[in-house]
Amino acid sequence: MKKNYDALARQILDQVGGHENVGNVMHCYTRLRINLKxxxxxxxxxxxxxxxxGTQFAGEQLQIIIGNEVNEVYNAFINLMGMKKEKVIEEKPNRDIPRKQHTIRSVIVAMIDGIVGCMVPILPMLIASGILKAIVLLIEKFGLATAESSTIIMLSFVADSAFYFMPVIIGGFAAKKFGANIALGSMLGAALIHPDFVSLVTEGTSLTIFGLPIYSATYSSSVVPIILSVWVMSYIEKFISRYSPKSLRxxxxxxxxxxxxxxLTFSLLAPLGAMFSVGFANALTWFYGTFGMIAVAIFCAIIPWVVMLGMHVGTVPISISSIAATGIDKIMMPAFLISNFAQGAACLAVGIKAKKADLKSLAFSSAFSNVVPGISEPGMYGVTLRYKTPMWGSMIGAASGGLYFGITGVGAFSFLPPNIFALAGYVGSGEYSNNLLNTIIGIAIGMVVAFVATMFMYKPKMN
Structure with a gap:
């Protein structure tokens, strides 16, 4: 029976406190994310x-886990809000609500929420870019065209444009997230990658603005510098607007x-963002270099908990920075990939052993969801986490496959959703010519171990 998305949207709105309690709403692949007042x-x-x-909170953001139909529910929810003629919802503070004290946790949650809010809208662009890059690799790999081919050149620069112009695109979405002018946010991002500025930085020319030194750095493919700059800009813009004469505003x-x-941007904020990105990348490199295959195995095992905390989208900038800097991501994307396949194997085991028909159906459909479209929440919340032992089985399997990934140095060359089609992004050449083969072997190890472990630990009589 087809789900009534309009009715579900109305029920959700009623239970989150009504129209007046909704700040804004967005969605990722499986979750409706509603910022509440x-x-x-x-x-x-x-x-x-x-x-x-299921549901969970990340700060003031309520994350309602829908699954594969989240886009339909999101559209229904937005249409419902539009009936109130408030397509753009302003987040005005409720004066009746006491001001909450800031804690380290609340600040961290707010930072994650800010980054997620800016990154979620650009995921389709990143996926399209990743798939185009994978197509180019496959075309060249099978000798269908050379690197000098006009078709290859066109596909390549279109795919690369998503990364090169990322500050411009994120600048606009960051402005929307923080309530600033979208055009100004995009303009600020464009300034960071202006050809003249890039050339001067490349040539080592010293620059100043109003006597303040400008930090020499290139910001193409960067994420944090523009988000930080637009966030500050949102407050400055609102301050100026408040005290400007209406006739001249x-x-x-x-x-x-x-x-x-x-x-502020060129002398302070963008450099701080760049230093943060470089520092985090260096810390990740140190962690990987120090613990090697163990680091990859551990991260692969804990991915379900990263997803449960709603922090999975927050890892996107890390993967992007790694691919932009080194051409390969050896931790983030491989970890999500092996985790999804291991969860799928655990769900398959539950489906085979389960006694109840409805659980069998849920488990088998969840196994498919994990592997093909790469959506893990239905299986995670409906099967593995619900029955505990399948979760342990999937984590053991992911750690095993991740250990092999770490030993062989498996990495992703493109940003793609963690599903069966993402394998195209693991096709390498030169020193990475065996990357795809090792990826498949690692996945096979993870799935077999997860399946066997779950078959051994899961007891149907616990249902």
Missing amino acids: DRGLANIEELEKLDII ALIEPVLTIIIMIP
């Missing part, structure tokens, strides 16, 4: 009774905002 108004107990997989607000943001 007061999380205390959300009736989680009633929400859990609806036709959804359209002129004063954009000009003053950009003039103030030029030194």
